[in-house]
Amino acid sequence: MIEVIKQGLRSSLQDEGRFGYRDQGVPLSGAMDHYAFHLGNHLLGNEKGTVVIEMMLQGPELYFTKSTYIAITGAPFEARLNGKAIPHLSRVFVPAGSNLKFKPPKYGVFGYIAVQGGIKMKPILNSLSYYPKVADDFLLSKGQKLEIKQHSKKGGSNAKVGSQLENSDKTIDVYPGPEFHLLSRENQKDLTVANFKIGLNSSRMGYEIKHTMQLQAKEIITSPVQPGTVQLTPSGNLICLMRDAQTTGGYARVFQLSENAINKISQKRNGEEIKFKICE
Template sequence: MLKILKPGFFTTVQDCGRFGYRDKGVPVSGVMDSYAGAKVNALLENEESAAVLEITMTGPTLEFQADTFIALGGAEMTATLNNTPVSNYKVIKVKKGDVLSYGKLESGFRAYLGIKNGFTTSLLLGSRSFFFPVTERNSIKSLESLPYSPVKEFAPKISEMKVDADLDNASLKVYRGPEFEELTDRQLGELFSKEFSVAKENNRMAYQLNETIEGSNLSMLTSATLPGTVQLTPSGKLIILMKDGQTTGGYPRILQLADKSIDILAQKRSGDSIRFTL
């Protein structure tokens, strides 16, 4: 078990996501930065679908109650194991009673903690990803424990890797959305010439942007959306749906983020700049 001494700001269990239930209104969920999540699992030679901890902005303090191996990734966030600094993208052996503590966020927004063979929390609708009300809660709590299988011996093929985390990348590559052709020349000009900044309204459901473009009064039926769908409101506000985002929406879907762009955006916080590249 992994005992949660302090939960951090918003820490969840996530895997690759929950598929096949969008017609029931259940979002995909899963790790926001798929690239970082995949890398920590790869280091530990886990299945791609192994569950990890996703740590947002402020990290937790954790006590391991059995021997195992871990790897950290994603955002650059100072971390110590028994007060000894540890770094991202290295396989780290931990013993029963060891304490992992997170400190200052230096770059990015979401960090990941992978554990050998993954966390073994309840499998619900084919996934361990936290999403209330599918799961009992939406984040971990103080003094609870997360299950994992003890591992005493592990000889990794690769003990560390250098990863291009793209934490400072501001360019989001996008595809044309279903209603892209409805945009005017003025809207297109604003969309691809402006630099936008992340609003304080950002979470696993959606990111809003501070700057606006000319709004859209297009009347349309509620239609399917995906993680990475960019919606344009009548007021000209842009909303980018993320992993826990709604499965349908009534605003024009003007752009669709590439998968890598979702990873990049997941590492942005309020005030960070982005720009769209078609």
């Protein structure tokens, strides 16, 4: 059993996402950084897609009543188990009666606590991913108790792996969106040569992309969107849709991020620079 002593900042349960309900307006949700999510499970020998704890900027404090193994991935949170530092990106043994605390990472946004075997809860719409008003129980709360599932596989990896998270890398790989060709040539060029910044109004639903250019695009008939779609509003604002994004939208879809690019941009903080690069 894991007891939540402090929930941290919007710490939640997340898996690969909630598939098969977009036609009913239910977002995909799931881990913001899928690379870090899968890496944690791989280190522990968990089944692909096993639910993890996602933490954002400020991690939770957890008490383990049962011994287990964990792996911490994503943003480099400084983790302490019973007051002693434990490694990032490694399989770590947690004895029964242990307390796990975190200090905020120096860079990055989202970190992940994978637990060997995963966490036992009843799925909502075939997923254990938190989403407001759909799966509120999956947002961590003080005093909450999380049951650890029995691990059915042997092993895991004792190897320490490298991080994909490079704070200095600002290149975001994109593909032209359905309405990119409708932009003026000047605007098309601006979008691929300029530097942008992550705005303050960013969340799991979408990231605000700040700029100082004169960009223009007409509204479109409501059309499908998905995580990684970059929308350009008639007023010139850019929004990169993220894992909790709506399923349709009426703004021009100028770019579509690659899966790796969604992972990368999810770890960018307010004020950090990015640059779009069109994939050939």
